[in-house]
Amino acid sequence: MYEFIRGPMVSISFMIFIIGLLYQAFKFFALTRKKELIFINLPFNPDKPPRKQWFQRVVEWFLSLRKRTVWRVHPVMTGITCIFHISLFITPLFLLGHNILLDEAWGMHFWSFPESFSDGLTWADLLCGAIFLFRRIFVRRVRVITTLYDYIVLLITVAPFLTGTFAYHQWFEYQTVIFLHIVAGEVMFIATPFTKLGHMLFFFFYRFFIGSEYSFGRGTRMW
Numbered sequence: 001m002y003e004f005i006r007g008p009m010v011s012i013s014f015m016i017f018i019i020g021l022l023y024q025a026f027k028f029f030a031l032t033r034k035k036e037l038i039f040i041n042l043p044f045n046p047d048k049p050p051r052k053q054w055f056q057r058v059v060e061w062f063l064s065l066r067k068r069t070v071w072r073v074h075p076v077m078t079g080i081t082c083i084f085h086i087s088l089f090i091t092p093l094f095l096l097g098h099n100i101l102l103d104e105a106w107g108m109h110f111w112s113f114p115e116s117f118s119d120g121l122t123w124a125d126l127l128c129g130a131i132f133l134f135r136r137i138f139v140r141r142v143r144v145i146t147t148l149y150d151y152i153v154l155l156i157t158v159a160p161f162l163t164g165t166f167a168y169h170q171w172f173e174y175q176t177v178i179f180l181h182i183v184a185g186e187v188m189f190i191a192t193p194f195t196k197l198g199h200m201l202f203f204f205f206y207r208f209f210i211g212s213e214y215s216f217g218r219g220t221r222m223w
Helices: 002-006 008-031 051-067 075-093 096-106 115-138 148-168 174-194 196-209
Strands: none
Touching: 002 008, 002 174, 008 174, 008 196, 075 115, 075 148, 115 148, 148 174, 148 196, 174 196
């Protein structure tokens, strides 16, 4: 069982992850359509604003974005969420142990963080996950919209980091912990395209393709 989980199951879960995300991307473009462009006659060679004025406009746009988004309403939770997502993404990618396995399997690897830094990122991720769990249990406005599904998704997200911490520090029986760590990672791969975890892809689609007050631009598609 251990050899299957560490070998073929890794490839199977990764294939499901990639194919599932491609399928969801296809559905996104199938359910949306291109915006009708309205052309406005402008001067052929309009005067370009000075560089200083252009920079000022960028700063003003960024400040206005901060004022009309969740940054203004919940700055602390927004910061915690950013830390959680950043550590969630970069820790597995630049973890020394993962890159050693990647090099052994495919002869390639990424640059790796120092192990102590990766451990700190993992603890930061676990702390953020604990805060999310606390809010879902004890903050009424969050609790009333929380279902069992939300707890399961949070567990799927945090489990690879929790078991990875146990394995790194060699707490409990190592062979069992590393087995659970691999299984947790594979479950996360498989679940991502079909659960809320898929927002790792749709965040960028919604922000860049769908025009709204939260978009990073005007958007080129609409529902």
